[in-house]
Amino acid sequence: MEPVRPFPAPQEGSLEERLERGDLIPLQPCPIPLPSETDRDFLYMQRLSGSKNINFNPATGAVSGFRRQTADQPARVQKILGNFSSAACDWIRATLRYTVTADRATFRPEEEAIRRLRITARNDLLHIDAFSTRPTNGGRLLRLFVNLHPTDLRVWATSETFAKLLEEFGAQAGLPESEKLTWLERILNLFQKSETASTPYDQFMVRFQRFLKRNAEFQEHARKTFWHFRPGTGWLVMSDGVAYAELRGRFALEHSFFVSSESLALPHLAPAVLLASTGKIPELTLPKSACAISQQHLSHQLEASARNFASSLADASG
Numbered sequence: 001m002e003p004v005r006p007f008p009a010p011q012e013g014s015l016e017e018r019l020e021r022g023d024l025i026p027l028q029p030c031p032i033p034l035p036s037e038t039d040r041d042f043l044y045m046q047r048l049s050g051s052k053n054i055n056f057n058p059a060t061g062a063v064s065g066f067r068r069q070t071a072d073q074p075a076r077v078q079k080i081l082g083n084f085s086s087a088a089c090d091w092i093r094a095t096l097r098y099t100v101t102a103d104r105a106t107f108r109p110e111e112e113a114i115r116r117l118r119i120t121a122r123n124d125l126l127h128i129d130a131f132s133t134r135p136t137n138g139g140r141l142l143r144l145f146v147n148l149h150p151t152d153l154r155v156w157a158t159s160e161t162f163a164k165l166l167e168e169f170g171a172q173a174g175l176p177e178s179e180k181l182t183w184l185e186r187i188l189n190l191f192q193k194s195e196t197a198s199t200p201y202d203q204f205m206v207r208f209q210r211f212l213k214r215n216a217e218f219q220e221h222a223r224k225t226f227w228h229f230r231p232g233t234g235w236l237v238m239s240d241g242v243a244y245a246e247l248r249g250r251f252a253l254e255h256s257f258f259v260s261s262e263s264l265a266l267p268h269l270a271p272a273v274l275l276a277s278t279g280k281i282p283e284l285t286l287p288k289s290a291c292a293i294s295q296q297h298l299s300h301q302l303e304a305s306a307r308n309f310a311s312s313l314a315d316a317s318g
């Protein structure tokens with residue numbers, strides 16, 4: 001077995017500050033109860049049914065992504081991933097001073113080093129995370145991973161922070177063009193609550209993720225820190241704030257969380273705020289905590305505009 005190199009020395013600051021600065025936090029041993037040995041053996045036998053991972057939605061209890069083999073299999077997958085999700089949510093809420101929304105728990109049965117995926121779906125290329133179907137609306141993405149393999153390491157590389165990547169590649173990737181939004185679109189953005197609606201910020205993050213994966217020069221020459229996670233090790237990372245690649249390993253558990261902008265320790269480092277500092281993102285998509293005064297002022301103006309607009313429509317239809 002190859003020797004495991006020590007993890008890089010931890011940076012200074014609280015856990016929240018380190019996460020928001022782009023640090024990866026190893027959890028060795030993993031503090032979250034993991035599936036029993038028999039449940040792990042059951043998970044090792046699962047195969048994908050065309051999707052990228054096996055998924056559990058904590059909001060609905062729905063499981064998907066596995067190839068159906070037996071009648072009792074869905075309930076067992078649901079129970080194992082549901083237990084992991086509950087334990088992960090409890091630990092995150094007890095450990096971090098964040099307001100979080102649980103997103104999805106996943107089990108990853110495939111070997112990352114040899115998966116055949118289209119380039120923008122590959123995990124083994126350096127990228128930041130952005131979910132095209134589940135926008136954050138400016139909140140941050142926190143992810144918990146666990147190496148569930150019985151014997152093998154899981155190997156990652158981390159690279160530059162979002163701030164550095166934005167400075168170097170933001171313009172090439174295509175910054176949002178706020179001037180193209182009409183006042184009506186800005187008003188609608190303000191009241192946008194739908195989970196599936198996507199803001200200019202979310203659209204940029206997805207575009208930026210794809211840009212980085214397709215950038216061969218960046219993939220080849222970017223600074224990299226390598227991580228070797230032993231079986232049973234967990235790790236935490238805000239994966240919208242630092243580029244990473246999953247280079248090798250199979251059988252991992254993962255849970256993603258949306259972190260409310262208002263609960264961040266270092267809101268000025270949030271990608272939405274950094275993107276706003278380019279002057280290209282509509283101000284209304286900023287987290288409130290990062291621009292409380294200006295946004296509050298603008299929000300009042302826009303709420304008044306929205307009321308006037310609504311009443312003018314009512315007048316017109318009446």
Ligand SMILES: [Fe+2]
Nearest residue numbers: 123127128129
């Ligand atoms: Fe990713």
